[in-house]
Amino acid sequence: MFLATLNEILESVDGCLMATILGYDGIDLARAVAPSVVGQTDHLVVETAALMKRMSRVAKQLQMGAVKELSLEAEELLLVLRPIDETYVLAVALKPDGNLGMARYQLAAKVPDLRRSLAV
Numbered sequence: 445m446f447l448a449t450l451n452e453i454l455e456s457v458d459g460c461l462m463a464t465i466l467g468y469d470g471i472d473l474a475r476a477v478a479p480s481v482v483g484q485t486d487h488l489v490v491e492t493a494a495l496m497k498r499m500s501r502v503a504k505q506l507q508m509g510a511v512k513e514l515s516l517e518a519e520e521l522l523l524v525l526r527p528i529d530e531t532y533v534l535a536v537a538l539k540p541d542g543n544l545g546m547a548r549y550q551l552a553a554k555v556p557d558l559r560r561s562l563a564v
Contacts, residue, residue, distance in 0.1 A: 445561055450476035453550045459542020461521075464489055464535050465528065465558065468497045473532065488537065496525050496533050513548070526551040528558050 450463040454476045461481050466472040470490035477485055496514060503511050516523040522538040524547050534555055536547050 446474035446558070447476060449554055449558065450474055453536060453547075453554065454478060457536065457538065457543050457547045457550055459539035460536055460547065461539060461542075462488070462535075462537040464492075466493050466533055466535060467531055468493055468500075468533065470494065485537075489535075492523060492525060492535050493533065495523075496527070496535075500527070513551070515544075515548075522547075524548060524551060526555050528555050529562060532558075532562060534558060 446465055450465065453463040454460050460478065462475065462477045462485055464472045464475040466489050470493040472489050475485065475489065495516070496511070499514055500511050503509065511527060514525045520540060522540060522542055522544060523535065524538070524544070525533050525535045527533050534551050536551065538544065538547055
């Protein structure tokens with residue numbers, strides 16, 4: 445079920461390189477990677493989880509409320525993260541010219557279904 449959802453995101457978002465459901469511990473439940481991606485994506489997944497975990501702690505300390513979305517724009521990669529629950533995050537990695545708006549839409553649309561699936 446998770447892989448089908450991730451592949452749907454990968455195919456529907458122009459410039460999407462990877463979609464993953466990962467725990468705050470850095471271990472992913474499922475990962476879909478575009479054929480054009482060469483090499484391991486493990487390091488990116490672990491660092492992405494650490495980033496989200498850190499930002500969630502900061503938001504709590506500053507009494508900002510829960511983090512709803514986090515995005516990072518680098519010269520060669522865009523990352524968008526959206527928490528599913530207190531344990532898991534849905535994340536996508538895009539090319540710099542990828543469709544950020546569609547990625548944000550897909551994450552927002554998929555999280556409620558993933559939350560229900562993980563609750564079972």
